[in-house]
Amino acid sequence: MHLFSMCRRVAAVVFVLGALAWPQHADAGVLERNYLPQWMPMPRFIPGPPLWLPPVPPPAGGGEIYSPSQTATYEMSNIGGYSFPPCERNPGGLMTKTQWGSAAFRQAGRIVVHTFGSDFDTVLAAYRGSSCGALTLLGFNDNRIVSGISTSQSLLQFDVAANTQYRLQIGGRNGAEGDIYANVFRLPSGGGLSVFLAKYGGASFEGRDYVCELGYTHAPTCPAATFVVHNSTGHTLNVTPSSSLGGAFGVPAAFSLSPGQAKAVTFNYNTVFNRTTLRTVVGYFTFSGRVGTTLVSRAYSRGLVSVKSQTGYGANVLRAAVANQVRTAYVNEGVYFDVKISNIGTQAATGCHARSKVFSRLKTYWQLFTPPSTTGTPSVPVTIPAGGYKWLRVWMASQSARDGDPLSLGDIIIDCANTAELALNAANRFDLTSFGSFPLRNVVVAAVSPTTGVLNVPPTGIAKFRVSVKNTGPAVQMRVNGFYESPFDDPANSRFTVTGICAANAAGACTGPSGSTVLIYSSAQNVTNYFNVFVRAPAVNPGYDPSRRRIFLNVKQDTPANVSTDYVLVGTRGIAVRKN
Secondary structure (H helix, E strand, O other), X not given: OOHHHHHHHOOOEEEXXXXXXXXXXXXXXXXXXXOOOOOOOOOOOOOOOHHHOOOOOOOOOOOOXXXXXXXXXXXXXXXXXXXXXXXXXXXXXXXXXXXXXXXXXXXOEEEEEEOOOOOOOEEEEEEEOXXXXXXXXXXXEOOOOEOOOEOOOOEEEXXXXXXXXXXXXXXXXXXXXXXXXXXXXXXXXXXXXXXXXXEEOOXXXXXXXEXXXXXXXXXXXXXXXXXXXXXXXXXXXXEEEEEOOOOOEOOOOOEEEOOOOEEEEEXXXXXXXXXXXXXXXXXXXXXXXXXOOEEEEEEEEEEEEEEOOOOOOOOOOEEEEXXXXXXXXXXXXXXXXXXXXXXXXXXXXXXXXXXXXXXOOEEEEEEEEEOOOEEOOOOOOXXXXXXXXXXXXXXXXXXXXXXXOOOOXXXXXXXXXXXXXXXXXXXXXXXXXXXXXXXXXXXXXXXXXXOOOEEEEOOOOEEEEEEEEEEOOOOEEEEEEEEEEOOOOOOOOOOOEEEEEEEEOOOOOEXXXXXXXXXXXXXXXXXXXXXXXXXXXXXXXXXXXXXXXXXXXXXXXXXXXXXXXOEEEEEEXXXXXXXX
């Protein structure tokens, strides 16, 4: 089914989950909470562009085919607890330490929600309505037993109408608390199959995409992939598993699922899989449900197997340049980064792709990108000719609240089958900031001068780095700060120092004081602000390395009280620095 056809037939969801907790528990170990001592409208999640919905292969066979969207997993915590507001419902008398979510749907459909992967005994309820005192209970579940997966987690399915408010309530039984994984599936009216990657080998995997790295520094086999398959139709389905990952996995036997039933199904690694031909294999774990010979539903989960050199990686020949190092989004909303990948080697780099690290909470896919606007088929490995380059558009979304940091080790890998992984560094690393309960601003951060991309700092005195910042969203309080990034093993007394920042005009003259390295300002919508960053050279010259020694101006947005940090990164711009 074509991607846009799938978008028309799958009920689009607006969904956010947040904690229902008193403010004194703001430091209970989670990044984001919603405080609701009184009943208040819940925040609503606006889905990302349609392209973020993962691609699915065209279906084969006759009959009506429902293609449910990929699961949206929300990682949360209810640690800390709270007292119930008087109007809060407590079906079965089992709910304690609850979290609530608000959902609105553009189309009528069937919703499946479960908490598989959570590390405590959960209780789950769904309601229609928006007022605390006037909610209609749609369903309630305490324990849904799925052999090998769950004895104390919960699962619900319920039907929804378009443009109607719904509430989801998740609690711990008898005071239980811990990490929650709320897994939400959106299906058409009548339901269908949904599939959830529950285990990676023996480890809980909570709906991430499957990635296996075969090669010199990785395991000689791929971990087993165990899925929870659920039937939300009114029919008993005969389900046939299959895989399009190049024979990397044996195929489980067909099985039967009655209405509402969930079952754990495991794909095991195929020991005769070809591990000598270097390549990147991208495909799907697929479950096709039939009544008799009529195909009723088909569900997919993406997978990637990277076959690297068995005797050692190829040379480190990949280089990269990125247009933006920080982007912002809601939780489970997709955004993209355009990355220019160059191959400085003497042979073509094959099987090139982008992926998340195995246990990252980021979900990722990529497309070949031809500037300014042409994109290729999603998740097709790319060949980069010797001495040439290709652009990749790398899409990502986060399953949890995240304060991005492009200077950390990072969760994104860019790799080719016959080369070393791209060496990500201070100049080319990128990351995502995402939250669920408040809108983050997208800011455009640009270097104004020097235009060479290198700041030459004299042995004595100060050099100036000029930056412009434009907030494309509604007005908000922002702050900027200067930062120097360098290798951890640089010698003593060799760090460049940001001595101050000032607000400036377009001509470069300071319009305010420059004695502080942090500047707080009111950022109006679509107004360009200019800043000067002043830099002093160290006593010891560390040498020039534009990929690892850089001065940055970080742009941060102030956060509401339900976020455990006062501000989060929404933009950055760096420049190489050199002592004259």
